[in-house]
Amino acid sequence: MSHALGGHALGPEPRPEPFAHRRPAPLGRLDPRARLLAVTAFAGVVVCLKSPWVLALALLLAGLAAALARLPVGPTLKRMLAMDGFVVLMLLMLPFTTPGTPMFELWGLPASQEGLLAALRIGLIANAVVLALLALAGAMEATTLGHALGRLGAPSRLVHLLLFTIRYIDVLGQENRRLRTAMKARAFRPRNSLHTWRSYGYLVGMMLVRALERAERIVGAMKCRGFTGRLYCLDRLSWQTTDSAFLLLALALLAALVGLDMPGGPLSDWVGHAHPV
Amino acid sequence: MHIVDGALAPEVVIGGAVLAVGGLAMGLKSLPTEKIPAAGVLSAAFFVASLIHVPIGPSSVHLILGGLAGLVLGWAAFPALFVGLLLQAVFFGFGGLTVLGVNTVNIALPAVLVWYLCRHGLQSQRPGVAAAWGALGGGLAIALTTACVGLALALSGDQFLPAARLVFLAHIPVMIIEALISGAAVLLAHRVKPELFATLATRP
Known part of the structure; x- marks a missing residue:
């Protein structure tokens, strides 16, 4: 699954990357920092919304972003x-554990309207945020994510750790496949047995040992090339007017959602504020 | 065990984020610059290992390995596991964005606790004793993670309590499996490369 993380696989044949594609999508032309700021604001606002109608609108907005990012539907x-x-x-x-007005019964257990709404609300929020996240952040290359976070002020050690992790996920994924092939060649078949679990433990242990040994070689090689503890970002991020415009539009849409959700707003009827969450 | 956005009370989300920032700061402080590449490679190894599915009964579970991450990385488990969760959220859609802090604390705090409790046992000369401490740490980390998930839910509302209790009970077999796998991993590392538990896991 690690292939979804970026376009720098070391493998012999480049595999199709469902999320980090290079086709220039309308959203893909925006500065990654603008996209990260927009999705953070989106998540922050959406989790505070109450009315399911407004949340459905938020999900629709996230779907629009996904379409503009040309995410593959399936x-x-x-x-x-x-x-x-x-x-x-x-x-x-939730419907059965939240006290409130009973709506229907299942095997003698009453389901409350409040609980049903709370579950609906959580489902809408979770899906809206995940969709927006995949559209705005997931469609960029993993290294771009690291660079953008660094430019946005994330601690440089954390960014370095992120970049190293991204760089070696594919390499260790191949290590994992090599070890699994070796196990299969020795007729290993996973079962519910102590032998299986012990073998998986040895697999994990061996991966960690090889990771550490590889890390020793990497640090040695990098020091030979003058590594002083800093990776220089060779990106060409430049903030354009369109990025400001996109961010302003996103904030305006979010403000509209908050306005619609206000008590007394057009879409905040009985359903929105009835539950205690 | 990724909690999704929207399920938790705002106070819990903010509290989790504050704790996560504190843990990240401690973890980054424990990582001198020359150890960051090694921490990154090991973080990638734990990311890949968490995609391994292990049969359990009629179904299968994916590994979490929080305990093992704590034993190998110490406080650095906080940033390493955070990075893994961030990548899973952004590229796989697991979990969410506002709950990233809570999810990080739920997995990384038990990892660090396990490191404090079990690191001396891992220094034992006898492989069996070290493996037993590794197994204890592996099982304990899952128990604590499940308890943290339950606590985050319980603090958000009583209506989540039955689900939290059920989640804890359902994870008892997972605790046993993770204990066995962590123990075997420690046994192998103890024989092949005992420095694995002394290279990165140092005091901040």
Whole structure:
């Protein structure tokens, strides 16, 4: 799965990258910093919204961004649906665990309207933010994400750590595949057995050992080439008028969402403020 | 165990973000410049290892390996696991953006606690003893992570309590599996490259 992280795989054949594609999408031409700021503002505002109608509008906006980023429809939907099992469980249980007006009964358990709305609200927020995140940040190359975060003021050590991690995910993914092939060649078949779990433990241990040994070689090689602890960003980020315009438009749309969601606003009827979350 | 955006109360989200920033600062302080490449490569290794699916009963689980990350990285587990969660959120859509702080704390704080509790045991000359401490750390980290997830939910509202309890019970087999896998990983590293637990995990 690591191939989704960027366009610098070391493998022999470049694999298709569903999210880090190079086709210039309308959103792809914007400065990555503008996109990161916009998605952060979007997430910050959307989690505070109450009315499901306004949240549906927010999801629609995120869908628009996804279309403008030319995200492939199938893989994107799959990523949105792949919520953690426990989150799905939590949402399914909410109607039955939230006190309030009963709406229907399932095996004698009353489901409350408030709980159903709370679950709907969480589902809408989670999907709107994930979609916006995939559209605005996920469509950029992973290294660009690191550079943009660095330019936005993230601590340089954290950015360096991020860039090193991104650089070596593919390499260690190949290490993992090599070890798995070696296991398969020795007739390893995963089962529910102590042997399986011990073998996976050895696999993980071996990956860590090889990672550390590789790191020693990397540091040696980098020192030979004059590495003093600083990676120089060779990007050409330049903030244009269109970036300011995009950010202003995004903030205006978010302000409109907040306005619609205000108590007494056109879309904040009985449903919005009925639950305690 | 990624909590999604919108589920938690604002106070919990903000509290988690503050704790995460503190942990990140401690972790970055423990990482001198010349160790950042090694921390990055190991962070990538944990990222890849967390994509491994292990059979458990009729289903399968993906590994978290928070305990092992703590034992190898010490406080540096905070930035390393944060980076992993950030990449998963941005490129895979796992979790969310505002909950990134809470999710980081839920996984990295148990990792650091495990490091404090089990690091001396790992220095044992006897491989069996070191592996037992590794297994304890691996299992304990999942138990603490599940408890943190439950706490974050419980602080956000009583209506989440039954789900939080069920999540903890459902993760008991995962704790056992992670304990076995962490123990075996420590056993192998102890024989092949014992420096794995002394290179990066140092006091900040």
